[in-house]
Amino acid sequence: MTDWWSGFERDPRDAGNAGLRASDADREVVRGLLSEAFADGRLDRDEFDERADLVLRTRTLGDLPPIVRDLVPMTPAVRRPAGAMSPDEIQAKALERWRNDRREAFFGLLFVSAVTWTIWVATSRGFPWPAFVTIAALMNLLRVATSREQKVAENVRYLEKKQAKELYKRGELPPS
Incomplete structure (x- = not known):
């Protein structure tokens, strides 16, 4: 689940990307997570419908993280440059x-x-x-x-x- 954010072309948690327009592919990433959470029983039907509707109405990348805040970690993973040692x-x-x-x-x-x-x-x-x-x-x-x-x-x-x-x-x- 920690790799979930890599599904976006640009990280919506990054303040520099928050004002950018969300694409259909970005919305589909969030919708996929919501479907998975509903199937796992982490969301009930009403919550799923409400959040799925919010996803369809989002305009910017910054609107997406609040929708899934309680489903995935919000802190960005520290990415090491290629070849860098941990x-x-x-x-x-x-x-x-x-x-x-x-x-x-x-x-x-x-x-x-x-x-x-x-x-x-x-x-x-x-x-x-x-x-x-x-x-x-x-x-x-x-x-x-x-x-x-x-x-x-x-x-x-x-x-x-x-x-x-x-x-x-x-x-x-x-x-x-």
Whole structure:
């Protein structure tokens, strides 16, 4: 039922379209909804007849929404431009970026530790200098692992900004 408004060529809920003349096709969309509501038992015969008569007498698109106000949602659905990600998709992508960062920090710790300790073992075995490199890599891993909310929020802001810039370049978003 939320897709019902897409049956109109121009959305009658939009104030910019309210003064435009309603076409026969627009009236037929509303009449179809009234028939469906009558068949479902949401309207009795008198209500159906009264509203159907109103539909026939409408002149502008703005006259149509009040006739069906109690039958369908009145708030316009938020339409995303083609190719735009939903907030849930952006959140999921931001979380995946954080997971990738955490994985890279972990494997970085393993790689750096393995290389430096191998060099240390193969050479002098004097002062255990690889401990400093290992500690630094471990601190980086801990920093990434413990800052999940902050990093995800940063990634969300970055992805939203990037998406807005792309949509603006394509002309699908007005400048802010």
